[in-house]
Amino acid sequence: MKARIHVTLKNGVLDPQGKAIEHALGNMGFDGVEAARQGKYIELDLAAGTTKEAVDEMCRKLLANTVIENYSIELE
Amino acid sequence: MKSAVIVFPGSNCDRDMAVALEKVTGKKPEMVWHQSADFEKVDFIALPGGFSYGDYLRCGAMSARSTVMKEVIKRAEAGVPVLGVCNGFQVLTETGLLPGALMRNASLHFVCRDVELEVVNDASLFTNGYTAGSNITIPVAHHDGNYYADKETLDALEGEGQVAFRYAEDINGAQRRIAGVLNKKGNVLGMMPHPERMIEPALGGSDGRILFESVMNRLG
Numbered sequence: 001m002k003a004r005i006h007v008t009l010k011n012g013v014l015d016p017q018g019k020a021i022e023h024a025l026g027n028m029g030f031d032g033v034e035a036a037r038q039g040k041y042i043e044l045d046l047a048a049g050t051t052k053e054a055v056d057e058m059c060r061k062l063l064a065n066t067v068i069e070n071y072s073i074e075l076e
Numbered sequence: 077m078k079s080a081v082i083v084f085p086g087s088n089c090d091r092d093m094a095v096a097l098e099k100v101t102g103k104k105p106e107m108v109w110h111q112s113a114d115f116e117k118v119d120f121i122a123l124p125g126g127f128s129y130g131d132y133l134r135c136g137a138m139s140a141r142s143t144v145m146k147e148v149i150k151r152a153e154a155g156v157p158v159l160g161v162c163n164g165f166q167v168l169t170e171t172g173l174l175p176g177a178l179m180r181n182a183s184l185h186f187v188c189r190d191v192e193l194e195v196v197n198d199a200s201l202f203t204n205g206y207t208a209g210s211n212i213t214i215p216v217a218h219h220d221g222n223y224y225a226d227k228e229t230l231d232a233l234e235g236e237g238q239v240a241f242r243y244a245e246d247i248n249g250a251q252r253r254i255a256g257v258l259n260k261k262g263n264v265l266g267m268m269p270h271p272e273r274m275i276e277p278a279l280g281g282s283d284g285r286i287l288f289e290s291v292m293n294r295l296g
Contacts, residue, residue: 067169067176067225
């Protein structure tokens, strides 16, 4: 089974890299980009039967820094 | 005063830290590799600057979960003084020993130059040789020194005297220009500027030496 994990900055936390992406897209002539936020995508191959709770713990303890980041988990 | 410098793969200010500690304390610090589960009893532990584990995932994230840090956390919680400089500061926030997080500089530029710091707390173990309100000059060299914490945490830090240093002017976007933070007990200090690079006139100044002398004065 696989876990697909998205780690994103919390609302209200300034994202300078996202800002730079937003400006670059504007400079390239792409209109209508009102904001960009950069995050991380992590894919884990897991042994069958690994629980969502275990993946949640992995996120809390390492994959995300919950001071500044949120995460979401999809299992398949 | 016996000290130890923790060395991670990718640390690059460990030897500068060792030189500073030896010059000030007169004793060579023990260099402790990140895989050590235990090390000699020491009076002072330093986490040096650098790019430990290549800054993978987040700066300091891997180091904070390394074998040696389990022991460092245990000792810090028992009251042993711990100083984290630059990457060491990032490691300390990742362990939770210090509140907040260090994010990419707001300018996105790597900042590498001498900066003016305002001494905010002159009573701590690490800062008792300084005078609150005075400015000192210490170099910085970082890409991720933009200190972030939520408003309640920042208010608490300021209210409890846990802000040790502030940048005299904004250099990286850090909230409230915070450059160095103490834990509640005052035995853990994390700071982005490098005091170990400013320990004698030949290096451009001695303002950093006072930090190590402050610790020496208290610990003897």
